[in-house]
Amino acid sequence: MGGARMTAPSPYSLVIETPEGVTFSFELATPVTRSLAWAVDTAASLGLAYGASRASEILGTLSADWSTAVGVLLYFVISLVYCIVLEWKWSGQTVGKRLLGLRVIDEQGLRLQLPQVVLRNIMRLIDAPPPLLYLVGGIAALVSRKGQRLGDMAANTVVVRERRNSRPDLEQIAPARYNSLLAYPHLAARLRSLANPEAVGMAVQAVSRRDGYEPMARVELFSELAEYFRGLVTFPETVLEGLTDEQYLRSVLRVIYGAK
Amino acid sequence: MIIDLTRFVATETAYWDELDAALGKLASDPLGRMPLDEIQRLHYLYERCSADLVRIDAFSSEPQLREYLESLVSRAYSEIHETRAKKKIEWKNTALAFPRAFRRHLRAFQLSVFITLLGCAFGWFALHQDPNVKAVLLPFAGLLDSPAQRVAKEESASKDRLKGVKGTFAAELMTNNIRVTLLAMASGITWGAGTLILLFYNGVILGLVAADYIAGGQGVFLAGWLLPHGSIEIPAILLGGQAGFMLAGALIGWGENTPRAQRFRAISPDLFAIAGGAAAMLVWAGLMEAFVSQYHQPVLPYVLKISLGVCELLVLTGFLGWAGRE
Numbered sequence: 001m002g003g004a005r006m007t008a009p010s011p012y013s014l015v016i017e018t019p020e021g022v023t024f025s026f027e028l029a030t031p032v033t034r035s036l037a038w039a040v041d042t043a044a045s046l047g048l049a050y051g052a053s054r055a056s057e058i059l060g061t062l063s064a065d066w067s068t069a070v071g072v073l074l075y076f077v078i079s080l081v082y083c084i085v086l087e088w089k090w091s092g093q094t095v096g097k098r099l100l101g102l103r104v105i106d107e108q109g110l111r112l113q114l115p116q117v118v119l120r121n122i123m124r125l126i127d128a129p130p131p132l133l134y135l136v137g138g139i140a141a142l143v144s145r146k147g148q149r150l151g152d153m154a155a156n157t158v159v160v161r162e163r164r165n166s167r168p169d170l171e172q173i174a175p176a177r178y179n180s181l182l183a184y185p186h187l188a189a190r191l192r193s194l195a196n197p198e199a200v201g202m203a204v205q206a207v208s209r210r211d212g213y214e215p216m217a218r219v220e221l222f223s224e225l226a227e228y229f230r231g232l233v234t235f236p237e238t239v240l241e242g243l244t245d246e247q248y249l250r251s252v253l254r255v256i257y258g259a260k
Numbered sequence: 261m262i263i264d265l266t267r268f269v270a271t272e273t274a275y276w277d278e279l280d281a282a283l284g285k286l287a288s289d290p291l292g293r294m295p296l297d298e299i300q301r302l303h304y305l306y307e308r309c310s311a312d313l314v315r316i317d318a319f320s321s322e323p324q325l326r327e328y329l330e331s332l333v334s335r336a337y338s339e340i341h342e343t344r345a346k347k348k349i350e351w352k353n354t355a356l357a358f359p360r361a362f363r364r365h366l367r368a369f370q371l372s373v374f375i376t377l378l379g380c381a382f383g384w385f386a387l388h389q390d391p392n393v394k395a396v397l398l399p400f401a402g403l404l405d406s407p408a409q410r411v412a413k414e415e416s417a418s419k420d421r422l423k424g425v426k427g428t429f430a431a432e433l434m435t436n437n438i439r440v441t442l443l444a445m446a447s448g449i450t451w452g453a454g455t456l457i458l459l460f461y462n463g464v465i466l467g468l469v470a471a472d473y474i475a476g477g478q479g480v481f482l483a484g485w486l487l488p489h490g491s492i493e494i495p496a497i498l499l500g501g502q503a504g505f506m507l508a509g510a511l512i513g514w515g516e517n518t519p520r521a522q523r524f525r526a527i528s529p530d531l532f533a534i535a536g537g538a539a540a541m542l543v544w545a546g547l548m549e550a551f552v553s554q555y556h557q558p559v560l561p562y563v564l565k566i567s568l569g570v571c572e573l574l575v576l577t578g579f580l581g582w583a584g585r586e
Contacts, residue, residue, distance in 0.1 A: 016337075018310070018333075018337055019341075020310055021314075022310040022314060022333060024313065024333050024337075025330065026334070064424070065424050065426060065427040065428055066427045068425075068427070068428040068431075069427030069430065069431040070427075070431075072431040072432060072435060073434070073435065076431075076435040076438075091287070105338075107521060108521075109334055109337055109338055110337075110341060110342045111338045111339065113528075113529075115528040115529045115531065115532035118532050119532060122445065122446055122535060123446050125442055125443050125446045126447060153449075154449055154511075154524055154528075155524070155528060156525050156528070163330070163334075205324075257265040
């Protein structure tokens with residue numbers, strides 16, 4: 001194993017530091033999203049089990065006893081192994097987790113192993129005893145620093161939000177053209193240092209998805225974002241003259257990304 | 261520090277794409293073996309992307325790019341630093357992992373046996389003190405008759421009372437016993453208290469029934485009735501208890517300096533092997549209980565049933581004690 005160190009600086013993220021000194025983080029799934037995923041999976045496994053029981057009725061033409069026996073076994077096996085098989089085959093996801101954008105991962109960021117998957121699912125017998133729904137596991141997840149139910153603790157797993165896996169298209173954000181803001185390098189440097197990463201992220205999203213917005217909504221969005229950046233640094237009027245909010249925002253992003 | 265982010269992205273994109281493609285290939289063929297040069301290249305790409313991630317840290321205004329690089333590095337990290345078994349299941353090793361795991365944690369099994377015997381002694385003692393305790397402690401109405409009455413009824417039965425429902429009966433026994441065994445294991449997370457209570461209660465019932473039949477002079481009937489399935493079913497539940505105590509031991513960590521997560525990580529393959537083995541045993545026990553145990557003399561002579569049970573126990577002992585020894 002890699003000997004990674006784990007820290008959890010906030011209740012909603014798990015930070016892993018690799019032996020190479022690199023850190024990366026996972027956003028932990030909240031109890032609400034996990035409950036929704038569980039509800040979807042319960043419905044899916046019950047549906048599957050019911051379907052299998054009905055299918056076993058075909059055997060009834062040969063023997064009613066064996067038809068019932070196969071139905072009982074299929075119902076039990078499906079309710080027990082539904083999550084195990086899917087989490088194993090889909091690397092930590094079930095139907096519910098896929099729909100809700102969640103994934104089970106190893107607590108140290110390593111590859112999920114079959115014994116871990118089996119153990120965390122068998123532990124549902126304690127986490128979710130039939131009369132109490134998910135009360136035990138739910139309380140454990142709320143109390144746990146990493147949002148782990150008892151099965152997660154025993155199996156060394158955590159449930160995280162699935163990462164978006166797309167690279168930002170910087171060319172689309174800031175196409176190469178003359179940028180009048182760069183004529184004032186000291187103001188550009190000030191803008192770079194004051195810009196809030198979240199606001200920059202929103203501006204990037206707004207520019208990347210500009211064609212998907214309704215015209216009025218687009219005008220309002222760019223106006224609000226431009227107003228925020230104008231409030232950080234005041235460029236001379238002559239520089240801003242004739243620039244629409246959208247053009248201004250593109251120029252700001254180009255300054256922040258350091259492009260000439 | 262990165263001065264020009266667009267240039268940085270333009271330079272590094274090819275490496276990121278290459279790493280993404282290599283990881284995609286690994287994900288699509290988890291059982292495949294990579295040639296040495298590809299492994300070396302993967303490691304180089306991982307280190308390069310890790311370095312890029314560190315460099316992007318200085319440029320906090322780009323959360324999306326950071327998230328993308330984190331995703332790449334975390335995926336590569338899980339492949340490069342994972343030293344445990346690959347995804348492939350080797351069935352022969354899996355079958356032998358069961359007895360090996362059993363022997364590695366023999367003390368937990370001994371504790372499981374001890375708690376059950378303690379329950380048996382309590383059940384035996386309780387019946388001797390108050391014969392009416394049967395009505396309180398026994399879960400099945402069929403066991404409330406006197407042993408002599410039951411034996412007479414069973415031995416004089418002219419028709420098969422399980423006719424037409426044997427398969428269903430076997431399936432219900434299997435599922436119920438597997439659930440109880442897995443519960444005994446999972447209850448270990450309650451610092452072993454749940455496992456202890458479950459094993460003790462099982463022992464009480466076993467002791468009470470045994471005391472009742474032996475006191476009633478029906479010891480042979482009892483052995484013929486219980487041994488064909490009990491010689492597998494009872495050890496399976498004891499194995500569930502063993503797994504429960506292993507879990508409790510890892511949770512408590514007496515005399516160990518390793519972190520709790522590491523202790524759980526160390527026992528999880530053994531828990532998996534024991535739970536799987538016990539479940540397989542209970543499938544057999546369910547079949548034996550439905551098709552053999554419920555038939556008595558003169559249909560099935562007791563000597564045959566007892567011999568069968570003893571043989572099963574010997575085979576199980578041999579398997580758990582010697583299979584897969586290195």
